[in-house]
Amino acid sequence: MNVSGKYEAVIGLEVHAQLQTNSKLFNGDSASFGAEPNTHISPITLGHPGTLPKTNKKAVEYAIKMGLACHCEIEQFNYFARKNYFYPDLPKGYQVSQHTTPICKGGYVTIKTKDGERNIQLNRIHLEEDAGKSIHDADENYTCVDYNRAGVPLIEIVTEPDMNTADEAFQYVTEIRKLVRWIEVCDGNMEEGSLRCDANVSVRLKGETTLGTKVEVKNLNSIRNVKKAIEYEIERMIEMVEKGETIIQQTRSFDADTDTTFAIRDKEEANDYRYFAEPDLTPFHLTEEFISGIKSSLPALPEELFERYQSLGLNDYDAKHLSDEKPVSDYFEQAARYSTNYKAIANWILGPLRQVVNENHTSYKEIALTPKTLAQLVAIVDEGKVNFSVAHIKILPALLKHPGKDPLQIATELNLLQVHATADIEGWVNDVINKMPEKVAEYKKGKKGLIGLFIGEIKKASKGKADPKVATQILEEKLK
Ligand code: ADP
Numbered sequence: 001m002n003v004s005g006k007y008e009a010v011i012g013l014e015v016h017a018q019l020q021t022n023s024k025l026f027n028g029d030s031a032s033f034g035a036e037p038n039t040h041i042s043p044i045t046l047g048h049p050g051t052l053p054k055t056n057k058k059a060v061e062y063a064i065k066m067g068l069a070c071h072c073e074i075e076q077f078n079y080f081a082r083k084n085y086f087y088p089d090l091p092k093g094y095q096v097s098q099h100t101t102p103i104c105k106g107g108y109v110t111i112k113t114k115d116g117e118r119n120i121q122l123n124r125i126h127l128e129e130d131a132g133k134s135i136h137d138a139d140e141n142y143t144c145v146d147y148n149r150a151g152v153p154l155i156e157i158v159t160e161p162d163m164n165t166a167d168e169a170f171q172y173v174t175e176i177r178k179l180v181r182w183i184e185v186c187d188g189n190m191e192e193g194s195l196r197c198d199a200n201v202s203v204r205l206k207g208e209t210t211l212g213t214k215v216e217v218k219n220l221n222s223i224r225n226v227k228k229a230i231e232y233e234i235e236r237m238i239e240m241v242e243k244g245e246t247i248i249q250q251t252r253s254f255d256a257d258t259d260t261t262f263a264i265r266d267k268e269e270a271n272d273y274r275y276f277a278e279p280d281l282t283p284f285h286l287t288e289e290f291i292s293g294i295k296s297s298l299p300a301l302p303e304e305l306f307e308r309y310q311s312l313g314l315n316d317y318d319a320k321h322l323s324d325e326k327p328v329s330d331y332f333e334q335a336a337r338y339s340t341n342y343k344a345i346a347n348w349i350l351g352p353l354r355q356v357v358n359e360n361h362t363s364y365k366e367i368a369l370t371p372k373t374l375a376q377l378v379a380i381v382d383e384g385k386v387n388f389s390v391a392h393i394k395i396l397p398a399l400l401k402h403p404g405k406d407p408l409q410i411a412t413e414l415n416l417l418q419v420h421a422t423a424d425i426e427g428w429v430n431d432v433i434n435k436m437p438e439k440v441a442e443y444k445k446g447k448k449g450l451i452g453l454f455i456g457e458i459k460k461a462s463k464g465k466a467d468p469k470v471a472t473q474i475l476e477e478k479l480k
């Protein structure tokens with residue numbers, strides 16, 4: 001029985017993003033990932049008595065950057081709060097976070113769904129420190145702890161309960177990952193845990209205005225798992241409601257092997273965090289100038305570029321893919337300074353260049369073909385000096401090998417320039433006609449579709465150099 005039409009799901013997401021600062025949020029220990037356990041620690045990270053933390057300005061700046069990119073209001077008066085709880089990976093016995101004064105308030109993130117664009121409302125973005133890591137599989141009898149991650153700066157991006165489908169949640173996290181990478185505050189790597197998502201899900205009858213009881217699925221480590229966990233929860237909760245069972249507020253975990261979730265604790269046992277203002281850190285006041293300075297340093301954002309690319313006449317596919325990653329968009333922007341054939345540039349970037357980037361495990365930043373050279377390559381194709389496939393198959397690899405050279409030089413050296421001279425082309429046309437008497441007869445009997453075959457053969461015979469327009473004219477004349 002399909003009862004899902006009766007119900008509506010409500011979803012709110014909490015995303016933790018590790019800020020890619022050099023040092024930790026409150027001391028100079030390295031914040032980088034992957035070092036030997038317990039080598040990025042100091043008495044401050046470990047919270048030894050007598051140590052004093054100090055706020056990392058870069059982390060504050062990154063949090064503001066994200067807030068501005070998400071249209072949030074920036075809180076000028078900030079202080080940190082202690083969130084007290086005991087856990088082995090928390091050496092101090094409390095996490096320094098922001099409680100009543102998140103650095104960014106409100107705001108929204110625009111997502112694209114199959115029904116169009118939607119703004120997902122944010123509640124807040126606040127700054128806090130990460131915990132260390134318990135390692136259960138290093139020793140048979142003991143759980144080990146690695147405090148390298150303890151104190152690494154995080155922002156927590158919290159939405160309102162404003163999404164209704166797993167697909168919206170998928171798009172939202174995709175957009176968040178794109179944004180943090182775009183403005184270079186977080187590497188967005190979910191496998192390494194630099195970006196983590198908790199999904200809060202409830203269901204209610206359609207038309208109901210109060211929220212149902214929610215469950216929270218913790219630590220989803222891929223965007224696909226966010227979607228799968230939510231899909232599973234929605235189905236599970238609807239089934240419970242249909243059976244007349246009461247949903248209890250729970251914290252759950254996702255099992256990626258079975259695509260299901262399981263309860264880890266009920267909310268009745270929830271901690272009382274005994275928040276209070278962190279006495280070791282002075283409150284900090286952000287001036288208008290500081291905030292507007294960060295604002296003016298922000299790059300053009302994907303949304304804005306998507307619209308710009310549409311206004312250049314590019315289709316939605318091109319506009320979307322050019323504004324998906326900053327290095328791609330940067331490459332396009334630079335090439336567009338030297339060429340106005342935007343469509344051709346987009347095709348090259350999203351086609352042959354993407355292939356080069358993927359196959360050589362390089363990036364658009366490091367690719368040996370400069371945007372200016374790409375524009376020159378586009379130009380010689382537009383001028384009819386070489387055709388596209390010669391440019392792609394022959395000239396591009398040569399340019400990648402000899403980055404200093406220009407495309408026309410290479411085309412000349414490799415004898416690839418298109419031949420327009422009727423006499424030369426006529427020779428290739430004759431060769432092909434002589435080689436294929438049966439096909440010629442069929443053509444003359446009315447099988448006009450064969451023209452493509454002949455042109456293909458002429459291209460081959462001329463190694464792509466015969467101007468296809470001229471070749472077609474001569475061919476049609478001869479086959480009359
Ligand atoms: P908690 O105190 O349990 O952390 P919050 O009120 O801080 O709860 O909300 C945490 C997240 O859960 C937010 O993203 C919020 O939008 C979402 N949320 C809150 N209530 C619901 C609900 N009934 N259904 C779905 N999501 C919810």
Ligand code: MG
Nearest residue numbers: 014198200216
């Ligand atoms: Mg929460």
